[in-house]
Amino acid sequence: DSGVTQTPKHLITATGQRVTLRCSPRSGDLSVYWYQQSLDQGLQFLIQYYNGEERAKGNILERFSAQQFPDLHSELNLSSLELGDSALYFCASSVEDFLGGNTIYFGEGSWLTVV
Amino acid sequence: ILNVEQSPQSLHVQEGDSTNFTCSFPSSNFYALHWYRWETAKSPEALFVMTLNGDEKKKGRISATLNTKEGYSYLYIKGSQPEDSATYLCAFKVQKLTFGTGTRLTIIP
Numbered sequence: 215d216s217g218v219t220q221t222p223k224h225l226i227t228a229t230g231q232r233v234t235l236r237c238s239p240r241s242g243d244l245s246v247y248w249y250q251q252s253l254d255q256g257l258q259f260l261i262q263y264y265n266g267e268e269r270a271k272g273n274i275l276e277r278f279s280a281q282q283f284p285d286l287h288s289e290l291n292l293s294s295l296e297l298g299d300s301a302l303y304f305c306a307s308s309v310e311d312f313l314g315g316n317t318i319y320f321g322e323g324s325w326l327t328v329v
Numbered sequence: 330i331l332n333v334e335q336s337p338q339s340l341h342v343q344e345g346d347s348t349n350f351t352c353s354f355p356s357s358n359f360y361a362l363h364w365y366r367w368e369t370a371k372s373p374e375a376l377f378v379m380t381l382n383g384d385e386k387k388k389g390r391i392s393a394t395l396n397t398k399e400g401y402s403y404l405y406i407k408g409s410q411p412e413d414s415a416t417y418l419c420a421f422k423v424q425k426l427t428f429g430t431g432t433r434l435t436i437i438p
Contacts, residue, residue: 216372247426256430257373257418270425304372314361314422315380320372 217241218321220305226327232293235324239286239307245269246288247318248280251302263288264310295328302326333421335429342409343437349405350432352419356400361422364393364404367431368415376404376417409436 217240227233239246248260259272263282274280277295282288292299306320334353342348354362361380365373377386382397390407406413416431 216374218372249428257420257428259425259427262425272425314363314426315378317375317378318363318426319375320365322372 216319216321218305218307218319220303220321220324222324223322224325224327226329227295229295229297229328231295231328232291233295233326235290235292235303235305235326237288237290237305237307237321239288239305240319243307243309243319244286245308245310245318246282246286247306247308248274248288248290249304249306251304251323252298252300257304260290292326297328300326300328333419333427333429335417335419335432337432338430339433339435341435341437342406344409344411346409347405347407348409348434349403350417350434352402352404352421352429354400354402354419354421355423356398358423359397359400359421362395362397362402363420363422363426364402365418365420365428366415367418373418404432406434409434411436411438 219238221236244265247262249257260274262270280290302323304323306318308316308318364376367373379395384395392405395402414436416433418431420426420428
C-alpha cells in the first residue's frame with residue numbers, strides 16, 4: 215500500500231458525460247500528479263500540483279481540469295467524455311518535486327470506461 | 330521534444346538467469362532518473378531514484394547504474410525469479426517526470 219488513495223476504482227459512463235476522479239496523497243506529501251495510461255501508450259503526464267498551486271502541465275486536454283484543495287487532496291475533472299478517454303488514470307504524490315530527487319508514490323488508479 | 334526510450338520492449342528470461350535493460354534519455358538539463366516496477370493490476374512501485382552521474386543503486390537482486398553524460402541508465406536483475414515478471418519503467422525528470430513505455434519482463438520457470 216503506497217498510501218495514495220484514489221476513488222472510484224472503476225467507473226463506466228456514457229459519452230458526453232462528466233466525471234470527477236479523486237485522489238488523497240500520502241500524509242505529508244505536498245505534490246500531486248495525474249497520469250493517464252491508455253491501451254497503446256505509456257504513462258502520459260497530465261498535470262502536477264504543489265501545495266495547491268499548478269506546477270507543471272503536460273498533455274492535458276482542455277476538456278480536463280484539475281485542482282488541489284487546501285487539505286491537499288486533488289480532483290481530476292473530465293468533461294464531454296469521448297470513447298478515447300477510456301483509460302487508467304493514476305494519481306501520484308511526493309514530498310516535493312523541485313529537482314525530481316524524491317520518490318513518487320502511485321495510487322492504484324481509477325479505471326474509466328466510456329461507452 | 331523530450332524522449333525517454335527503453336529497450337528492449339519485451340524480454341523473456343529463463344529463471345535463474347541474469348538480465349539487464351536500458352533507459353535512454355536526453356543528456357542535457359538532467360535532474361533525476363527514476364526506475365519503477367509495475368506488475369499487472371497493481372500500481373507502479375518505485376525502485377530507485379538516481380541523481381548523480383555514476384550513481385549505482387542496489388535493492389536485493391536488482392541494481393541500476395546511471396550515466397548522465399551519455400544519457401543512459403541500466404537496470405540489472407541477477408538470478409531472475411518468477412516474481413520479477415513485471416514491466417520496468419524509467420522516468421526522466423526535467424520540468425516534469427516523463428516515463429518511457431517500459432520493458433516487459435517475463436521470467437520463464
